[in-house]
Amino acid sequence: MKVQVYKTFTAEEEETWKILFTNLIEERENLIHPYFKIGLEALGVSEAHTPDLAEVNQRLKAKTGWQGVPVEGLEEGDSFYPGLRDQKFPIGNFLRSKDDLAYTPAPDVFHDLYGHIPFLFEPKYAKFCQEYGALASKYLDDPKRLRMYERLFWFTIEFGLIKTEEGPRIFGAGIVSSKSECHYALSDKPEILPFSIEALAYQEFDIDHIQERLFILENEDQLYDCLAEFDEVVKNADDSKEIPAIMKG
Secondary structure (H helix, E strand, O other): OOEOOOOOOOHHHHHHHHHHHHOOHHHHHHOEOHHHHHHHHHOOOOOOOOOOHHHHHHHHHHHHOOEEEEEOOOOOHHHHHHHHHOOEEEEEOOOOOOOOOOOOOOOOHHHHHHHHHHHHHOHHHHHHHHHHHHHHHHHOOOHHHHHHHHHHHHHHHHOOEEEEOOEEEEOOHHHHOOHHHHHHHOOOOOEEEEOOHHHHHHOOOOOOOOOOEEEEEOOHHHHHOOHHHHHHHHHOOOOOOOOOHHHOO
């Protein structure tokens, strides 16, 4: 990763952070898996100001060994997956414009630090992400199989849903950092499919459009225990295999 010095945010950016954070109060309380709020509070992330990354990392490393690393923008696979393996999560070292709160051209500090880092306070989740990064890193020179790992990350860590006693909840950071995505994901609009290793391995996605097809976990362990089986599917992938008809968009 091309690590940067964590930036000092301007007064306008601090106001933007506060708006983004306070706009999601209802969603944190009612729509997102409890792990997220627990992590936010334990790491000292609040609406008061943009997070002190050094303080966040001190608390996070003490709990799970992870740390956030400020980077210029979107990390490519050859640095992203080894970073996960080494318990380092990239933090986009900028904040989206106040003029367009719903859009960021690349993952910013709100998506990365607000969206992803709180989940990494949960030890089993953190362990899964490290093991995932180690396995994905084996395929850096194999685009087809690396893409299968990208799909697993996308439909779980970024855009996953999970069943709870209170009903379906959001489990993906790409959803939790967006008010509109939170409400869309739990509405009757997207197609919700049961978590399936085979389906995830071949389900393509488009980062530029709202996710019209999502997968829902029965519980956390269904994700945490899937990597050995998923890697077998990846290793044995048939290069000529078509995406099953049910999975085609």
